[in-house]
Amino acid sequence: MTEVRQEGPGVVVADVTGATLDGADLVRTLQSRGAGALVVFEGRVRDHNDGRSVVGLHYDAYEEMAGQVLADIAGEAVDRSGVASVAVRHRTGSLVPGEVSLVVGVLAPHRDQAFDAARYVVEELKRRAPIWKKEEYGDGTSIWLDGRPAGSGPAERGDSG
Amino acid sequence: MTDGVFAVRVRLFGQPREEAGASTLDVELEDGATVGDLRAALAGHPTLGAHIDLTAVAINHRYASDEEHVAQGDEVALIPPVAGG
Numbered sequence: 001m002t003e004v005r006q007e008g009p010g011v012v013v014a015d016v017t018g019a020t021l022d023g024a025d026l027v028r029t030l031q032s033r034g035a036g037a038l039v040v041f042e043g044r045v046r047d048h049n050d051g052r053s054v055v056g057l058h059y060d061a062y063e064e065m066a067g068q069v070l071a072d073i074a075g076e077a078v079d080r081s082g083v084a085s086v087a088v089r090h091r092t093g094s095l096v097p098g099e100v101s102l103v104v105g106v107l108a109p110h111r112d113q114a115f116d117a118a119r120y121v122v123e124e125l126k127r128r129a130p131i132w133k134k135e136e137y138g139d140g141t142s143i144w145l146d147g148r149p150a151g152s153g154p155a156e157r158g159d160s161g
Numbered sequence: 162m163t164d165g166v167f168a169v170r171v172r173l174f175g176q177p178r179e180e181a182g183a184s185t186l187d188v189e190l191e192d193g194a195t196v197g198d199l200r201a202a203l204a205g206h207p208t209l210g211a212h213i214d215l216t217a218v219a220i221n222h223r224y225a226s227d228e229e230h231v232a233q234g235d236e237v238a239l240i241p242p243v244a245g246g
Binding site: 002027043059060062064065068090099102108122125126127128129130131132134144145146147148149150151 | 172174175176178181215216217218219222223224226239240241242243244245246
């Protein structure tokens with residue numbers, strides 16, 4: 001397992017891993033901080049996409065940079081939403097339908113900020129993190145899914161993303 | 162090594178890596194070269210050139226603008242359109 005771990009104030013976990021993700025495990029990391037609202041998002045591999053049957057999803061990542069970008073995003077979420085703590089972990093490698101590819105956990109004093117921060121982390125990750133996915137089909141073919149041109153900072157800076 | 166010229170090893174990921182059949186590509190640049198110069202150098206590459214305009218460039222784990230300089234020893238990577246999550 002290759003893991004890149006970058007942490008800052010309020011950011012409890014921000015990394016990519018080749019190991020199976022466990023949302024409950026990440027939530028336990030946040031529990032001890034104490035707050036009024038906990039939001040957990042899990043991204044899972046679907047067994048269909050665009051009308052096609054999907055048998056697997058392979059995630060490639062520039063691991064050293066992805067960890068740093070996730071840490072940056074989590075830190076921004078803490079700053080803009082005033083939440084107490086954020087954890088974000090993305091899986092790399094080959095996954096099958098039903099498996100968890102991404103977990104984001106946010107602990108905050110109030111629910112509005114917790115939902116906001118969780119959404120921000122997911123959307124920014126999809127916009128900036130150097131991670132790519134290849135969809136695999138039952139007939140043995142596979143396609144790298146279209147991505148979004150990266151290279152920009154936080155959305156507030158006016159980038160179209 | 163020729164004066165005024167250096168080689169940078171560019172890391173490849175995702176579809177470009179698969180198409181190039183390699184995880185890195187060595188590119189020769191002149192001293193003082195920018196990311197823009199790197200793009201120009203890659204524009205004619207048989208597999209990387211076609212989508213170079215949509216490809217971001219990272220230097221030492223940070224996205225770099227076209228005006229930024231590339232120095233010998235920098236870790237440079239091509240970041241095709243991202244699709245995480």
